[in-house]
Amino acid sequence: MSSVYDEIREAAELSAAPRRSPSRPLVRVDLSTSSIAAEADRLWEALEPLAAEHDVDLVRVGTLGLSWLEPVVEVERPGFGGGGAVVYGPVRPEEAGQFLTAALGEHPLEDAAQWLIGARTPVQGVPSLSDHPFWAPQERRLMQSMGVIDPESLDEAIAAGAYEALDRAIEMEPMAICDLVLSAGVGGRGGGGFPAGQKWKFLLGAQSQTKYLVCNADEGDPGAFVNRVLMESDPHLVIEGMAIAGKATGSDYGFIYIRDEYPLSIARMELALAQARERGLLGENIFGSGFDFDLEITRGAGSYVCGEETGLIASVEGLRGMPKIRPPFPAQKGVFAEPSNVNNTETYANVPLIVQHGADWYRLHGTESDPGTKMFSISGSLERPGILEVPFGMGMDELLLGCGGGPPDGHTPKGIQPGGPLGGLLPASDLGLKLERPPFTERGVLLGSGGLILFDERASAVDLTKYFSEFCEDESCGRCTTCHGGSQRLVEVLERIMHGDGREEDLERIGVIDKTLQNANCLHGQFTPYAVRGLVNYFRDELDVHINDKRDPAQVAPGLTRYLITDQSDPRLEEAATFCPTSCINRAPVESDDDEEPSDELGDWQINEPQCIHCDVCREIAPDAIRVEDRYLTMLSVV
Amino acid sequence: MERFAGLLQQLPRHQGEMLRALHLAQEELGWISRDAIRLIARHLRVSEAQVYGPATFYAEFRHSPPPKTLVTWCSGPSCRVVGGDRVRRIFEAEFGCHMGENTADDELGLWLGQCNGTCEKAPMVWVNGRVVGPLSMVDTVKLARGLKAGDDPVTWPERPIKIAPATFVDAESTYGSEHADSGPDGTNDGTV
Ligand SMILES: Cc1cc2nc3c(=O)[nH]c(=O)nc-3n(C[C@H](O)[C@H](O)[C@H](O)COP(=O)(O)O)c2cc1C
Ligand code: FES
Numbered sequence: 001m002s003s004v005y006d007e008i009r010e011a012a013e014l015s016a017a018p019r020r021s022p023s024r025p026l027v028r029v030d031l032s033t034s035s036i037a038a039e040a041d042r043l044w045e046a047l048e049p050l051a052a053e054h055d056v057d058l059v060r061v062g063t064l065g066l067s068w069l070e071p072v073v074e075v076e077r078p079g080f081g082g083g084g085a086v087v088y089g090p091v092r093p094e095e096a097g098q099f100l101t102a103a104l105g106e107h108p109l110e111d112a113a114q115w116l117i118g119a120r121t122p123v124q125g126v127p128s129l130s131d132h133p134f135w136a137p138q139e140r141r142l143m144q145s146m147g148v149i150d151p152e153s154l155d156e157a158i159a160a161g162a163y164e165a166l167d168r169a170i171e172m173e174p175m176a177i178c179d180l181v182l183s184a185g186v187g188g189r190g191g192g193g194f195p196a197g198q199k200w201k202f203l204l205g206a207q208s209q210t211k212y213l214v215c216n217a218d219e220g221d222p223g224a225f226v227n228r229v230l231m232e233s234d235p236h237l238v239i240e241g242m243a244i245a246g247k248a249t250g251s252d253y254g255f256i257y258i259r260d261e262y263p264l265s266i267a268r269m270e271l272a273l274a275q276a277r278e279r280g281l282l283g284e285n286i287f288g289s290g291f292d293f294d295l296e297i298t299r300g301a302g303s304y305v306c307g308e309e310t311g312l313i314a315s316v317e318g319l320r321g322m323p324k325i326r327p328p329f330p331a332q333k334g335v336f337a338e339p340s341n342v343n344n345t346e347t348y349a350n351v352p353l354i355v356q357h358g359a360d361w362y363r364l365h366g367t368e369s370d371p372g373t374k375m376f377s378i379s380g381s382l383e384r385p386g387i388l389e390v391p392f393g394m395g396m397d398e399l400l401l402g403c404g405g406g407p408p409d410g411h412t413p414k415g416i417q418p419g420g421p422l423g424g425l426l427p428a429s430d431l432g433l434k435l436e437r438p439p440f441t442e443r444g445v446l447l448g449s450g451g452l453i454l455f456d457e458r459a460s461a462v463d464l465t466k467y468f469s470e471f472c473e474d475e476s477c478g479r480c481t482t483c484h485g486g487s488q489r490l491v492e493v494l495e496r497i498m499h500g501d502g503r504e505e506d507l508e509r510i511g512v513i514d515k516t517l518q519n520a521n522c523l524h525g526q527f528t529p530y531a532v533r534g535l536v537n538y539f540r541d542e543l544d545v546h547i548n549d550k551r552d553p554a555q556v557a558p559g560l561t562r563y564l565i566t567d568q569s570d571p572r573l574e575e576a577a578t579f580c581p582t583s584c585i586n587r588a589p590v591e592s593d594d595d596e597e598p599s600d601e602l603g604d605w606q607i608n609e610p611q612c613i614h615c616d617v618c619r620e621i622a623p624d625a626i627r628v629e630d631r632y633l634t635m636l637s638v639v
Numbered sequence: 640m641e642r643f644a645g646l647l648q649q650l651p652r653h654q655g656e657m658l659r660a661l662h663l664a665q666e667e668l669g670w671i672s673r674d675a676i677r678l679i680a681r682h683l684r685v686s687e688a689q690v691y692g693p694a695t696f697y698a699e700f701r702h703s704p705p706p707k708t709l710v711t712w713c714s715g716p717s718c719r720v721v722g723g724d725r726v727r728r729i730f731e732a733e734f735g736c737h738m739g740e741n742t743a744d745d746e747l748g749l750w751l752g753q754c755n756g757t758c759e760k761a762p763m764v765w766v767n768g769r770v771v772g773p774l775s776m777v778d779t780v781k782l783a784r785g786l787k788a789g790d791d792p793v794t795w796p797e798r799p800i801k802i803a804p805a806t807f808v809d810a811e812s813t814y815g816s817e818h819a820d821s822g823p824d825g826t827n828d829g830t831v
Pocket of ligand 2: 763
């Protein structure tokens with residue numbers, strides 16, 4: 001260890017001591033984006049005035065990943081049952097006082113039972129979190145400090161070991177770092193899986209005074225929030241990884257490109273950068289070694305193709321974020337025409353761990369093709385959505401059904417959407433696939449960057465495909481007609497099918513569009529047909545029913561269904577009518593024989609079909625009196 | 640505008656500052672006006688077209704003034720599989736405007752948002768940036784009408800509404816427990 005780092009470490013440990021070996025109880029509140037969406041900020045406000053009274057230290061932390069239990073609170077009581085930390089959730093803001101009293105009392109096991117989840121570190125008598133199905137199979141490396149340290153405190157990060165690997169790497173030869181990362185076999189986490197060490201060597205070998213690093217934190221895939229959690233919960237891990245990459249590639253400056261949808265990530269990264277600079281962990285002559293490195297943040301503005309590396313580079317340069325044809329690759333001509341290297345946030349975050357523990361340690365988990373661990377964000381129809389880190393090669397069923405608990409309320413899994421809009425669709429029968437790239441590629445889909453969405457029988461595969469195709473159309477940069485025109489045609493065909501106008505030749509037409517799109521300029525267009533290919537390959541029955549029988553088994557396509565009133569006597573119809581956004585539920589006055597005096601009597605309830613927007617409000621209110629029918633089937637039976 | 644012009648001066652005169660300048664304009668003015676584009680072009684020493692290009696490429700930049708209360712609808716897949724598209728149709732019908740538009744009085748507006756990974760709140764919207772969800776369809780109508788009636792978007796709803804139909808009619812008698820059981824988050828999607 002360099003003496004400079006030693007000093008920094010010692011000072012940080014001293015200042016973080018009250019948090020690391022506390023003398024009074026610590027109450028850690030998860031303040032990350034999804035937790036705040038569950039009102040963790042209001043919980044914090046409610047706890048603050050109570051902290052003094054209960055003599056506790058209130059600590060802001062990132063997420064443990066237990067999204068379905070948010071807001072999550074962890075209580076660590078020195079001297080109680082061995083002094084471990086117990087996780088509770090969800091704790092509602094209005095329960096703050098009651099919760100503190102219970103969790104800090106004599107019998108938290110009984111009194112706080114309604115919130116109790118488990119002990120993260122051993123507490124006598126409290127069930128361990130590692131026995132929880134969500135936690136048990138996890139291998140938390142990147143997530144080790146997440147939800148434990150205050151992401152806004154550099155002291156806590158350093159005391160937990162941050163920047164130790166940088167100190168070590170700075171003493172190493174650049175080529176040795178590249179070799180280490182290459183032998184560990186870290187694949188790019190952005191979806192491509194290209195060996196990071198190899199890419200670094202390209203940049204190291206580039207002849208230029210100026211070289212740039214770029215961190216891809218655009219995370220455009222809906223349903224993926226791995227990078228967000230990394231930046232919000234342990235920002236210094238990302239910064240340290242980039243600094244090591246800087247040393248390894250001979251680069252002294254980098255850009256972190258964060259999507260605009262992540263304001264908290266941007267704020268925490270900005271703060272972390274400022275702290276690191278102030279402490280001399282970034283800037284000139286780091287640890288007195290002569291190595292300079294600094295970073296800046298570029299804030300995106302809502303564009304999916306800016307996640308593609310050449311689009312991202314264009315965006316950093318202040319242009320429209322339109323991808324370019326490669327070559328030249330970024331290592332030849334990147335940001336401002338200088339040689340550059342683009343990696344995903346999670347790719348960089350793995351690097352400090354490898355420098356610290358070595359390539360063999362890294363390969364203890366994972367598979368031949370994908371060594372190490374991977375963070376996954378799981379959502380959709382799940383009992384326990386959240387974010388976790390597991391070894392590559394684990395079964396997808398173990399992750400989604402085991403950890404995630406499968407669909408709630410007895411629904412049955414229907415399919416999986418891995419890897420974002422370009423990833424494709426898989427049927428539930430593929431749940432057994434191993435979580436590594438090859439089996440997914442073999443099935444014609446992409447494992448992608450870590451988002452996995454499970455859907456059940458209530459969702460329509462056709463509707464989902466239309467959504468992803470629409471997304472790809474919307475986000476097409478517009479440079480090549482193949483892509484923006486092709487995706488437009490695709491959406492049109494799917495839309496027509498969902499309106500009962502499907503034709504037999506549509507399958508052929510989809511095939512032609514698929515082939516055409518494969519000739520698009522960039523991967524965005526080339527991967528656009530993955531979703532529809534999944535539909536045709538794995539949900540063919542459903543598509544056929546749409547086309548041939550004009551029926552939507554999931555009953556979500558407005559063009560193929562209609563709402564019918566089946567019980568005129570239900571008193572709730574009155575209320576359903578007032579809630580209908582388009583006032584399409586009415587009863588006309590009964591026509592009276594007497595022309596002069598219209599009758600007060602009202603006739604039957606009716607739904608005015610052309611006005612109906614299929615919003616389901618009426619059926620939610622009067623489920624026994626209103627039914628969704630197949631539009632064409634009922635029409636036939638009427639004739 | 641003056642304040643924006645002043646802050647703009649603090650940015651380096653380099654095209655790489657484009658996104659920062661546009662964000663600054665949107666923060667200060669609420670949208671990217673023609674005047675803002677002119678100022679940015681002069682400051683960064685590029686043509687107006689070179690500003691207009693990015694300003695219209697990125698979905699987050701507005702080209703008309705924002706409404707007082709902005710409802711951003713999550714278009715993401717996790718929301719969609721639990722009825723997100725219905726939420727959209729309800730808002731469009733209640734507000735009488737489409738995604739990206741404002742009501743005639745500019746009080747309310749709709750915006751198409753992307754998933755930011757708070758999917759366990761699906762289906763959801765952001766009201767002036769604050770997540771509201773999971774929304775049943777009844778909740779959605781109540782939210783839309785509440786906002787139309789001028790409910791304070793900062794304090795309303797008090798909290799992400801779940802199923803409890805607290806504020807209208809006689810909840811117990813009109814709904815019964817059956818309705819409350821319709822789903823984990825009050826939505827009952829598609830199948831009966
Ligand atoms: C349309 C499109 C969108 C992409 N979006 C992302 C993204 O959001 N985040 C990301 O890390 N990589 C994304 N990629 C992959 C990047 O182009 C690039 O391969 C990656 O950032 C390289 O980093 P890695 O080697 O560490 O994975 C996208 C690719 C395409 C074609
Ligand atoms: S899909 Fe709506 S928040 Fe993720």
